[in-house]
Each structure stands twice: as C-alpha cells, then as structure tokens.
Amino acid sequence: MSASLILYSYWRSSAAFRVRIALNLKGLRYETRPVHLVRDGGEQHSPDYVALNPLQLIPTLVDGDRVMTQSMAIAEYLDEIHPQPALLPTDAGGRARVRALAQIVGCDIHPLGNLRVLQRIGSQFNADDEQKGIWMRHWITMGFHALETMLASSKETGRYCHGDTPGLADLCLVPQVYNARRWRMALDDYPTIVRIDAACAELDAVTAAMPEQQPDAP
Amino acid sequence: MSASLILYSYWRSSAAFRVRIALNLKGLRYETRPVHLVRDGGEQHSPDYVALNPLQLIPTLVDGDRVMTQSMAIAEYLDEIHPQPALLPTDAGGRARVRALAQIVGCDIHPLGNLRVLQRIGSQFNADDEQKGIWMRHWITMGFHALETMLASSKETGRYCHGDTPGLADLCLVPQVYNARRWRMALDDYPTIVRIDAACAELDAVTAAMPEQQPDAP
Structure with a gap:
C-alpha cells in the first residue's frame, strides 16, 4: 500500500x-x-x-x-x-556489470533515439522519416552488438541478463527491444538478447508494464 | 597500492x-x-x-x-x-537525487555530443563544424538549464552538487563544463553550475584529472 x-x-x-x-x-x-x-x-x-x-x-x-x-x-x-x-546482485563486480549493461541502453542507445532527438534531426537537418529510421537503427545496432557480445560471452548471464532473477539490466533491455521492433529492426543477430527478452515477457511484472496495457494507450 | x-x-x-x-x-x-x-x-x-x-x-x-x-x-x-x-549520500532520497543529477549529464547531455555522434551527423547529414557546434550547444543548453534549476532550487545543494562533499554528480558535472567551454559556450545563465565547478577546481583530485595533465595530452 x-x-x-x-x-x-x-x-x-x-x-x-x-x-x-x-x-x-x-x-x-x-x-x-x-x-x-x-x-x-x-x-x-x-x-x-x-x-x-x-x-x-x-x-x-x-x-x-x-x-x-x-x-x-x-x-x-x-x-x-x-x-x-533485488534488482542488483550483492557483489560489487556483479553490480558494476549490471549497471554497465543498463547504461549501454540508458546512455548509449536510448538517448540518441528519444523523441526530442528525432525532432531535432528533423528541424536541424531536415531528416525525413526514412532518415530517422536509418539514424535509429544505426545506434540500436551498435548498442545491441555490444550487448549481445557481452551477454553471450559471460558466464554471469543466466536466464536473465545477470543470473536467474530479473533486474536493472533487464528492465532497461525489454523496452529497448520493444522499441527496436517498433522500428522494424531484424533481431536475428542478437539471439541472447531475444532469448532474455522472451524470458522477461513471461513475467507478470513485464506484461503489466507493456505500453499497450497503460491507461493512456490509444 | x-x-x-x-x-x-x-x-x-x-x-x-x-x-x-x-x-x-x-x-x-x-x-x-x-x-x-x-x-x-x-x-x-x-x-x-x-x-x-x-x-x-x-x-x-x-x-x-x-x-x-x-x-x-x-x-x-x-x-x-x-x-x-563516499561519492553518494547515505539516504535513499539523496542518493536518487545525486544519481539523477549525474544521469542528466551522463544520459541526456554527453551521449549526444560524443565523438561518434558528431562523426555521424557529419556522415549522415553533412553537418559541418558550424552545424556540429549548434548541435552541441543545443543539448548542453537544455541539460544545463535543467541542472541549474535543480541545483539552484534545492536546499540539498551545498558547496558541491549535494552538500559539502564532492561526489558522483560533481565528477560528471566538471567534465561537462570543461566540454562546454571547449565549445565556447557562454555560461552566464548557470551561476550555480559555475560556482560548483569552481569549487571542484580547487580539489587536487580534480586538477590531477584534468585532460591537460594526462600522459597522452599533446
């Protein structure tokens, strides 16, 4: 309550x-x-x-x-x-890893495709929808390539980004995958990301948070 | 050691x-x-x-x-x-504030002006140096306006971003102010930011970290 x-x-x-x-x-x-x-x-x-x-x-x-x-x-x-x-593991090294995975999304993918940035490349550079899509997919591709490499190569990756409980990295990853699909990105090159996203999609906490479930969804 | x-x-x-x-x-x-x-x-x-x-x-x-x-x-x-x-205060509310101030820099200012983004607006939109400067100053202005408002309006702001010891927010702020000066931004509208940056500049930890002091500086 x-x-x-x-x-x-x-x-x-x-x-x-x-x-x-x-x-x-x-x-x-x-x-x-x-x-x-x-x-x-x-x-x-x-x-x-x-x-x-x-x-x-x-x-x-x-x-x-x-x-x-x-x-x-x-x-x-x-x-x-x-x-x-807990959204973070207990060991400092694991916490650093989870925060880094989260920040790849939160610092180096998402801010570059935020609405205000798309509006800005439209107003400053006359980018049309096709150009905006190229821009978006460029940054998501770079970020997902790094995330996939880090997730696929680490023994600390489990059912979720870090071990077998969902946490800070997962709650950043899921919305970014949703966003990539919205921009019609092929995700075949990112099997670990897709697998973790699918595991998250089975959680009630995630399904209830989906955009379409919100009171202001059209 | x-x-x-x-x-x-x-x-x-x-x-x-x-x-x-x-x-x-x-x-x-x-x-x-x-x-x-x-x-x-x-x-x-x-x-x-x-x-x-x-x-x-x-x-x-x-x-x-x-x-x-x-x-x-x-x-x-x-x-x-x-x-x-400590780089963060002990109370959860204060920690959230410091992390938010840091993330305004780390998520919503700096990633938009990173080298790879400037290279990208050059290659995708033919932005020249003047256009790159306009782009940089736009995002720094938006972010600094928010930071200045948050810092100037809060009793939690002290000699540094949060109280009288330097921490996570300050170590993000100082490089961003350095960067703004490099892009020849006027900082008159941000007196609290400038004051905190000046306080930080008196710390040996900051002066030793300055770009010009690094072994790879030209």
Missing part, C-alpha cells in the same frame, strides 16, 4: 516502461499520471510538468515530498527502499 | 575524466593506458580494445579479472569497494 507513489508516464516512453517494470517487480502500487508527449506540442513542456522535471522528459516519480527524475536513478531508489526482490 | 587498476583512457574524453576524478577522490593508484580516439581511425576500434569494450567507447577499467565499462557504473563500483570518502 504505497498509495503515495505517483508515476508521471507516457505509454510508449521507454524510460517510463523501465520504471513500471521496476515498480511491478517490487510489487509496489502506484498511481499513473499520463503526460502526452505529442498532443498540444507535448504536455512535458507544460509549466506544471516542467516544475517537476526541468529537463521536460518522462518519467518523474513522486514519493511523498521527494520528486525524482531519471529512470535508472529511480529504479535504484526503489531497490534501496524495497530491497526485495 | 592498487597496482592492479588499469584505466583505458583518452585525455579529452569526458567519461574517462569522470573516472579519473573518482579514482583520485578515493586516493586509488592506477595505471593509465591511453587509447587515441582519432589517430589511425580511432584506436578504440582496434581488435584488442574491442575485446575489452565491445561498444568501442572510453573508458574501460580493469581490476584484476574484472573488466568494467560505463563511467557511472565504474564510479559506483569504486564507491562500493572503497567506501570512503
């Missing part, structure tokens, strides 16, 4: 998707407040939302007086206030 | 700069192995380096058998194996 948790979310936002999986894995109840990223020029730019999140990005999590941004920071917060089930 | 710590670094890489500050704040000795990001098409693409870091980005930290990538994950690893002085 954490009725005080409020998630500002958009159904198709990868970063909000991550936090929804984290909340669900922890079994935490939360209220969804949709922020429509396109309608009316983008509700994330409204004064009320900017007051919560000056970077004008999704998501924001509010827990009582604490307003939190950045999905990976929020997931670690949830892991600290509700340690079980 | 942690002679086993090896940092694959490039003098001007923001992400390597972050890890150098973290290592220095912890008082950890390390060996620098320079990876030249431009020479010979970029040594980060050499087979030997790709075997360590499949994403072909800087830095990589090696601690014995453990090969680690992603600067923020590495900094947290160092904080866990050498807890003092």
Whole structure:
C-alpha cells in the first residue's frame, strides 16, 4: 500500500516502461499520471510538468515530498527502499556489470533515439522519416552488438541478463527491444538478447508494464 | 597500492575524466593506458580494445579479472569497494537525487555530443563544424538549464552538487563544463553550475584529472 507513489508516464516512453517494470517487480502500487508527449506540442513542456522535471522528459516519480527524475536513478531508489526482490546482485563486480549493461541502453542507445532527438534531426537537418529510421537503427545496432557480445560471452548471464532473477539490466533491455521492433529492426543477430527478452515477457511484472496495457494507450 | 587498476583512457574524453576524478577522490593508484580516439581511425576500434569494450567507447577499467565499462557504473563500483570518502549520500532520497543529477549529464547531455555522434551527423547529414557546434550547444543548453534549476532550487545543494562533499554528480558535472567551454559556450545563465565547478577546481583530485595533465595530452 504505497498509495503515495505517483508515476508521471507516457505509454510508449521507454524510460517510463523501465520504471513500471521496476515498480511491478517490487510489487509496489502506484498511481499513473499520463503526460502526452505529442498532443498540444507535448504536455512535458507544460509549466506544471516542467516544475517537476526541468529537463521536460518522462518519467518523474513522486514519493511523498521527494520528486525524482531519471529512470535508472529511480529504479535504484526503489531497490534501496524495497530491497526485495533485488534488482542488483550483492557483489560489487556483479553490480558494476549490471549497471554497465543498463547504461549501454540508458546512455548509449536510448538517448540518441528519444523523441526530442528525432525532432531535432528533423528541424536541424531536415531528416525525413526514412532518415530517422536509418539514424535509429544505426545506434540500436551498435548498442545491441555490444550487448549481445557481452551477454553471450559471460558466464554471469543466466536466464536473465545477470543470473536467474530479473533486474536493472533487464528492465532497461525489454523496452529497448520493444522499441527496436517498433522500428522494424531484424533481431536475428542478437539471439541472447531475444532469448532474455522472451524470458522477461513471461513475467507478470513485464506484461503489466507493456505500453499497450497503460491507461493512456490509444 | 592498487597496482592492479588499469584505466583505458583518452585525455579529452569526458567519461574517462569522470573516472579519473573518482579514482583520485578515493586516493586509488592506477595505471593509465591511453587509447587515441582519432589517430589511425580511432584506436578504440582496434581488435584488442574491442575485446575489452565491445561498444568501442572510453573508458574501460580493469581490476584484476574484472573488466568494467560505463563511467557511472565504474564510479559506483569504486564507491562500493572503497567506501570512503563516499561519492553518494547515505539516504535513499539523496542518493536518487545525486544519481539523477549525474544521469542528466551522463544520459541526456554527453551521449549526444560524443565523438561518434558528431562523426555521424557529419556522415549522415553533412553537418559541418558550424552545424556540429549548434548541435552541441543545443543539448548542453537544455541539460544545463535543467541542472541549474535543480541545483539552484534545492536546499540539498551545498558547496558541491549535494552538500559539502564532492561526489558522483560533481565528477560528471566538471567534465561537462570543461566540454562546454571547449565549445565556447557562454555560461552566464548557470551561476550555480559555475560556482560548483569552481569549487571542484580547487580539489587536487580534480586538477590531477584534468585532460591537460594526462600522459597522452599533446
């Protein structure tokens, strides 16, 4: 009964998707407040939302007086206030590995394909939809190639990215795979990623977090 | 005497700069192995380096058998194996705040201006140096505006980003300010950022980590 948790979310936002999986894995109840990223020029730019999140990005999590941004920071917060089930392993080396896998998605794939970046390559470079697709697939390909190599070559990889319990790396991976499919990317070169994504898709925590299941999905 | 710590670094890489500050704040000795990001098409693409870091980005930290990538994950690893002085506060809310400030830099500013992205807007959109500068300053401006707002409006901000000890947010901020100056950005709109950067510049851990002080600086 954490009725005080409020998630500002958009159904198709990868970063909000991550936090929804984290909340669900922890079994935490939360209220969804949709922020429509396109309608009316983008509700994330409204004064009320900017007051919560000056970077004008999704998501924001509010827990009582604490307003939190950045999905990976929020997931670690949830892991600290509700340690079980754990999103990170207990050993420092394993934690570094999980955080690195998460950050490959969170730093080096997703930010390059965020809505604001696609809008920017449109406005600054006149990129059309085809050019935007080429741009997107370029960065996802580079990131997935690295992730696949790291996952396939490590004995620490299990049913999920790290061992046999889902965690921080998985909750970043799943939305990125969803996003890659949306951009019609062939995933044949990434069998380990596809296998882990399929394992995650069997979890109620993941299915309930899927974009199509959100109250603001069309 | 942690002679086993090896940092694959490039003098001007923001992400390597972050890890150098973290290592220095912890008082950890390390060996620098320079990876030249431009020479010979970029040594980060050499087979030997790709075997360590499949994403072909800087830095990589090696601690014995453990090969680690992603600067923020590495900094947290160092904080866990050498807890003092701490890079994060002890309370979950404060930790979430510091990680969010770090991730604004590490996810939403720096990855958009990384060398590989500048090369890509050149190759895909024929961006020239002037266009690259406009692109860089756009993303730094958006990120710094958010950071300045968050820092200036919070009682948790002290001499540094969070209280009066330097930590994870500061070691991300300093290289980004260095980078902004390199792109000749006016910083008048960000007095809190400039003040914190100046406080950091008085730390030996920061001065020793500056790009110009590195063995591979020209």
